Amino acid sequence: xxxxxxxxxxxxxxxxxxxxxxxxxxxxxxxxxxxxxxxxxxxxxxxxxxxxxxxxxxxxxxxxxxxxxxxxxxxxxxxxxxxxxxxxxxxxxxxxxxxxxxxxxxxxxxxxxxxxxxxxxxxxxxxxxxxxxxxxxxxxxxxxxxxxxxxxxxxxxxxxxxxxxxxxxxxxxxxxxxxxxxxx
Amino acid sequence: xxxxxxxxxxxxxxxxxxxxxxxxxxxxxxxxxxxxxxxxxxxxxxxxxxxxxxxxxxxxxxxxxxxxxxxxxxxxxxxxxxxxxxxxxxxxxxxxxxxxxxxxxxxxxxxxxxxxxxxxxxxxxxxxxxxxxxxxxxxxxxxxxxxxxxxxxxxxxxxxxxxxxxxxxxxxxxxxxxxxxxxx
DNA sequence: GTCTATACACCGATAGAC
DNA sequence: GTCTATCGGTGTATAGAC
Numbered sequence: 001x002x003x004x005x006x007x008x009x010x011x012x013x014x015x016x017x018x019x020x021x022x023x024x025x026x027x028x029x030x031x032x033x034x035x036x037x038x039x040x041x042x043x044x045x046x047x048x049x050x051x052x053x054x055x056x057x058x059x060x061x062x063x064x065x066x067x068x069x070x071x072x073x074x075x076x077x078x079x080x081x082x083x084x085x086x087x088x089x090x091x092x093x094x095x096x097x098x099x100x101x102x103x104x105x106x107x108x109x110x111x112x113x114x115x116x117x118x119x120x121x122x123x124x125x126x127x128x129x130x131x132x133x134x135x136x137x138x139x140x141x142x143x144x145x146x147x148x149x150x151x152x153x154x155x156x157x158x159x160x161x162x163x164x165x166x167x168x169x170x171x172x173x174x175x176x177x178x179x180x181x182x183x184x
Numbered sequence: 185x186x187x188x189x190x191x192x193x194x195x196x197x198x199x200x201x202x203x204x205x206x207x208x209x210x211x212x213x214x215x216x217x218x219x220x221x222x223x224x225x226x227x228x229x230x231x232x233x234x235x236x237x238x239x240x241x242x243x244x245x246x247x248x249x250x251x252x253x254x255x256x257x258x259x260x261x262x263x264x265x266x267x268x269x270x271x272x273x274x275x276x277x278x279x280x281x282x283x284x285x286x287x288x289x290x291x292x293x294x295x296x297x298x299x300x301x302x303x304x305x306x307x308x309x310x311x312x313x314x315x316x317x318x319x320x321x322x323x324x325x326x327x328x329x330x331x332x333x334x335x336x337x338x339x340x341x342x343x344x345x346x347x348x349x350x351x352x353x354x355x356x357x358x359x360x361x362x363x364x365x366x367x368x
Numbered sequence: 369g370t371c372t373a374t375a376c377a378c379c380g381a382t383a384g385a386c
Numbered sequence: 387g388t389c390t391a392t393c394g395g396t397g398t399a400t401a402g403a404c
Contacts, residue, residue, distance in 0.1 A: 001387085001388095005264060011372090013258040016288070016289065017204070017288065017290075018202055018204060018205070018287040018288045018289055019205075020201070020202060020204040020205035021202070021203075021204035021205075021288065021289035021290065023251040023378080023379065023380085024378095024380060024381085025378075025379085033387095033388075034387070034388065034389055035380080035382095035391080036383090036384095036387095036389065036390080037387065037388050037389075038380080038388060039380095039381070039382075039387075039388090045380065045381065046380065046381090063369070079241070082242065083230065090290050096287070097340075099340070100284070100340045101288065101346055103280070103340070103343045104200070104201065104202045104204065104205065104285065105202055105205035106199065106201075114187055116344060116345055116346060117339060119344045119345055120345070124358050142353075142398095145341060145350055146334075147339070148336055148341055149333075149334055149337035149340070149341050149350060149354065150330075150333055150334065151354075152336070152337040152340040152341060153332070153333035153334055153335065153337025153338070153340070153384080154333050154337070154338035155245070155338070156283070156284045156287070156331060156333075156340075157303065157332055157333050157336060159287045160283055160284070160287055160299050160300060160303045161300055161303055161304070162296070162300065166329055166333060169326075170333060185369085185370095207396080207397065207398090208398060208399085209396080209397080217369095217370075218370065218371055218372085219398085219399080220369095220372080220373095220399090220400080220401090221369065221370050221371075222373065222400070223398095223400075224369060224370075225369090229398065230385070230398070230399095231397065240401070369404105370396105370403105370404085371402100371403080371404075372401105372402095372403085372404100373400100373401085373402090373403100374399100374400080374401080375395080375398105375399080375400075375401095376397100376398095376399090376400105377392090377395070377396105377398085377399105378395105378397065378398095379394105379395075379396065380392105380393105380394100380395085380396095381392105381393080381395105382387085382391105382392080382393075382402085383390105383392080383393090384389100384390095384391090384392105385388105385389080385390085385391100386387105386388085386389075386390105
């Protein structure tokens with residue numbers, strides 16, 4: 001078991017239980033590694049594990065979800081590609097978002113800067129698509145924020161209602177909401 | 185210190201730290217009560233404290249936020265009243281939502297049913313306003329869900345960006361989003 | 369109704385063998 | 387690189403005095 005493999009397991013634990021709830025016991029069980037082995041891969045302990053998770057997810061998000069937004073496809077198609085990846089990433093809305101989770105408790109103090117940066121990266125990438133579609137920078141920023149709001153809110157509702165439909169519907173609506181008024 | 189007073193303090197702790205992060209030490213400090221005293225008011229311990237918090241918030245939500253939706257004001261005004269109460273309740277978006285927090289970790293297993301019920305109560309109350317405004321039941325339900333999505337998502341973004349503007353803007357937009365197409 | 373004192377499990381973390 | 391064993395601290399919970 002190398003570190004990247006371990007990190008993938010860690011992601012699941014932190015997403016399900018949050019920072020405080022992600023105990024070394026649960027992490028040990030999820031990875032199959034003993035506690036001492038975990039400290040071989042992450043000498044600074046749980047805090048480093050969470051940081052590694054955040055970095056891994058940040059890169060995955062950048063390469064898998066935001067990359068389609070910068071492709072040569074037409075704008076609407078780029079948004080649809082992002083939506084498809086989001087559906088996969090969040091398991092149709094059943095898995096929580098680390099960015100939301102890490103704004104709670106201790107992890108907020110530790111990782112607020114990274115969370116802020118990742119949210120802005122997402123918003124900026126979305127806004128760029130709209131600017132290319134002829135929307136003003138100011139309007140593009142507002143619509144991009146609204147899109148992130150809708151995805152995050154849909155995650156909460158889908159998990160709370162135990163029904164993936166709100167999340168699916170929100171993803172379907174994204175291209176329309178973002179590019180309304182553009183020549184499509 | 186009687187139990188209702190204690191519960192009000194508990195709400196803050198659970199909202200800030202989540203279920204697992206709300207330790208008896210923090211609760212003891214926040215309430216000024218020793219751990220043993222807490223067990224006088226809540227014999228079943230932390231689980232009962234969280235349940236009391238959820239019930240208290242549920243009643244407060246019902247009486248303070250949903251009540252205006254059933255008033256005799258015109259629909260748009262009812263939505264505006266709800267938005268004002270929401271702004272107060274969530275401290276302009278700086279305080280997290282217990283319903284979102286309790287869908288994580290252990291607390292999800294314990295309180296999923298209550299969270300589900302409270303979200304549905306909110307959605308139903310919103311939908312009722314729209315039905316009275318001439319919107320079909322089906323459409324009303326969809327718009328109501330969207331409103332909850334937007335409030336929850338705006339909370340995540342406002343907290344993540346450390347900027348209350350997205351939350352404020354979302355609340356301002358609610359009447360328009362919900363009653364678009366109605367004679368206002 | 370609140371306290372001090374305490375029980376016992378689990379927490380994050382470390383030592384050292386293999 | 388993984389393990390067993392263990393540390394000091396903290397977690398939830400309880401006993402019993404006042």
